[in-house]
Amino acid sequence: MSGTLLNCGYVALVDCAPLVIAEELGFAAEEGLALNLIRQPSWSALRDMLALGHLDAAQMLSPMPVAMSIGLGGLPAEVDTLMVMSVNGTVFGLSQPLAAKLEDVAFGDAETLLRRLTNVADGPLRVGVPFHHSMHRLLLSYWVSGAESMQIEEVTVPPPRMADAVADGLVDAFWVGEPWGSVAVGRGVATLKMTGRDVWQFSPEKVLAARHDWIDANPDTVRRLMRAVFQAAAWLDTPRNKPLAVEILGRSEHLGLPTDLIDPALTGHITPAQGAHPVAVDRFLQFHRNAANFPWRSKAAWIAQQLGADQAGITRAKACFRTDLYRQNLTDVSTDMPGASEKEEGALRFETAVASARGHLILAPDAFFDGKTFDFAPENR
Amino acid sequence: MTETLRILVVEPDPDKAREIIDALTAAGWGDVKALAQITSLTRTVKEYAPDIVLIDLANPDRDTLEHISYATESEKRAVALFVDQTDDSLTKAALNAGISAYVVDGLKMSRIKSVLETAIARFQIMRQMQSELNAAKQALEDRKTIDRAKGILMRQRNLSEEEAYTLLRKTAMDQGRKVIDMARALVTAADLLS
Numbered sequence: 224m225s226g227t228l229l230n231c232g233y234v235a236l237v238d239c240a241p242l243v244i245a246e247e248l249g250f251a252a253e254e255g256l257a258l259n260l261i262r263q264p265s266w267s268a269l270r271d272m273l274a275l276g277h278l279d280a281a282q283m284l285s286p287m288p289v290a291m292s293i294g295l296g297g298l299p300a301e302v303d304t305l306m307v308m309s310v311n312g313t314v315f316g317l318s319q320p321l322a323a324k325l326e327d328v329a330f331g332d333a334e335t336l337l338r339r340l341t342n343v344a345d346g347p348l349r350v351g352v353p354f355h356h357s358m359h360r361l362l363l364s365y366w367v368s369g370a371e372s373m374q375i376e377e378v379t380v381p382p383p384r385m386a387d388a389v390a391d392g393l394v395d396a397f398w399v400g401e402p403w404g405s406v407a408v409g410r411g412v413a414t415l416k417m418t419g420r421d422v423w424q425f426s427p428e429k430v431l432a433a434r435h436d437w438i439d440a441n442p443d444t445v446r447r448l449m450r451a452v453f454q455a456a457a458w459l460d461t462p463r464n465k466p467l468a469v470e471i472l473g474r475s476e477h478l479g480l481p482t483d484l485i486d487p488a489l490t491g492h493i494t495p496a497q498g499a500h501p502v503a504v505d506r507f508l509q510f511h512r513n514a515a516n517f518p519w520r521s522k523a524a525w526i527a528q529q530l531g532a533d534q535a536g537i538t539r540a541k542a543c544f545r546t547d548l549y550r551q552n553l554t555d556v557s558t559d560m561p562g563a564s565e566k567e568e569g570a571l572r573f574e575t576a577v578a579s580a581r582g583h584l585i586l587a588p589d590a591f592f593d594g595k596t597f598d599f600a601p602e603n604r
Numbered sequence: 605m606t607e608t609l610r611i612l613v614v615e616p617d618p619d620k621a622r623e624i625i626d627a628l629t630a631a632g633w634g635d636v637k638a639l640a641q642i643t644s645l646t647r648t649v650k651e652y653a654p655d656i657v658l659i660d661l662a663n664p665d666r667d668t669l670e671h672i673s674y675a676t677e678s679e680k681r682a683v684a685l686f687v688d689q690t691d692d693s694l695t696k697a698a699l700n701a702g703i704s705a706y707v708v709d710g711l712k713m714s715r716i717k718s719v720l721e722t723a724i725a726r727f728q729i730m731r732q733m734q735s736e737l738n739a740a741k742q743a744l745e746d747r748k749t750i751d752r753a754k755g756i757l758m759r760q761r762n763l764s765e766e767e768a769y770t771l772l773r774k775t776a777m778d779q780g781r782k783v784i785d786m787a788r789a790l791v792t793a794a795d796l797l798s
Contacts, residue, residue: 264661264662264664264666265663265664265665265666267666267667267669267670268661268662268666353667354667354671355667355671377671378646379667379670379671379672380668381664381665381667
């Protein structure tokens with residue numbers, strides 16, 4: 224296999240799938256690329272390697288490029304989001320002692336769960352998250368801000384160690400990406416109570432990111448990379464391909480995990496507790512449909528606002544979500560190119576048809592658990 | 605500076621940790637603590653207040669350390685990263701990026717002293733530049749405030765610029781306060797009344 228070799232960083236999670244599939248199933252090769260997939264030990268290390276030029280592109284937590292654009296955390300580098308690689312895909316779980324007190328709260332009921340947690344919590348609730356600038360942490364902060372008396376102590380725990388952390392009593396609860404929630408359930412040390420989409424129904428989770436100057440200097444490579452990942456994401460969202468995707472991801476050079484731990488995320492059948500029946504979660508982890516790959520600038524703005532950015536910061540954050548490149552590079556292969564680059568976030572309670580280049584784009588519900596909406600368009604403020 | 609420096613080594617492998625501590629001690633740094641378990645990292649960082657933290661780049665606990673740095677004023681602390689293979693280009697890139705994180709070529713004990721001294725010196729330069737930058741920004745802000753206060757006096761009391769400043773300074777001296785405090789009070793009062 225030959226072609227332009229790109230060093231691509233990723234962290235071992237189920238949602239690294241678009242990069243792995245792009246390489247393994249030849250979507251990259253079709254574009255004349257070879258992806259050298261380099262697993263990273265931590266998000267900080269991945270960010271530094273990307274910023275320092277050791278990686279050309281990387282899977283990143285969606286808040287990371289935004290945080291860097293507003294000068295938070297780590298290196299002073301300009302990193303852009305080329306496209307969203309996955310939407311949703313995280314779970315919130317409780318330690319068994321805490322879960323026992325909240326047995327009657329139904330899976331996925333964010334509002335009741337918050338109210339009841341506030342009542343049973345004895346001091347601040349220690350919650351494990353993988354990284355400070357993650358959608359996990361933003362959704363957690365947003366969710367608990369709905370209860371004034373709720374106190375949270377954020378504990379950063381590498382995802383593969385989340386099950387240990389809850390088993391050892393280091394945390395009372397956790398918010399983590401799959402397969403690490405299912406791993407904790409499989410070990411009988413935790414009970415899952417909801418998924419990320421119970422707080423925000425359509426949140427950008429992982430993005431394809433690269434340095435701003437590298438993007439400028441390599442427009443053709445960027446175009447081919449985006450097209451390869453786009454095709455891989457479309458393949459992943461086709462139901463008949465799921466078994467093969469599970470098998471490829473499980474291989475030792477990628478996640479190196481048993482397939483039964485990868486399967487729940489890809490099929491959306493989440494087992495909340497040991498011995499319980501799996502719950503079918505619609506759009507648990509979505510790679511492509513409903514314009515999932517489109518880097519909505521309004522979502523960058525929401526992230527920036529949650530990170531505490533001012534108006535100037537929100538404007539910078541919007542600019543690092545490259546809708547311009549998305550349109551330029553994917554219009555001919557995309558059937559559902561949105562007409563606008565921003566929308567009111569949280570306004571959709573149902574599937575909704577909106578204007579698109581070919582007139583048949585259906586957006587998925589994107590409501591927040593508390594019904595709030597966010598409009599960052601200048602003319603509406 | 606070397607005598608008073610507190611160093612925290614985050615390293616799960618006890619043999620490796622001992623090796624690093626020995627090298628640091630031999631290099632003249634006596635106040636060194638090793639931590640294998642990340643579980644107590646937050647408490648240790650708060651209580652021990654290290655000036656510099658050493659961690660292997662491949663260590664997944666890096667994210668935890670970084671979060672603790674946000675929460676505990678990271679600008680007061682350097683984080684040095686070890687990578688296991690020699691990688692000069694990475695070291696250079698890290699330095700050029702001007703980060704407090706410093707990447708060193710593996711754990712060559714013979715070099716640990718010079719490498720750490722460079723990291724610390726670099727970090728202190730960065731810290732000083734940051735505080736000078738902050739001071740310059742503050743001075744600029746202060747001047748703007750004083751200019752506004754002068755402007756208010758000039759309009760309200762029909763004074764020249766020089767007279768306005770003299771009045772501001774005299775009032776400040778009479779009250780035993782700084783000119784900038786006087787100016788701020790005046791600007792705030794004017795904002796309230798306008």
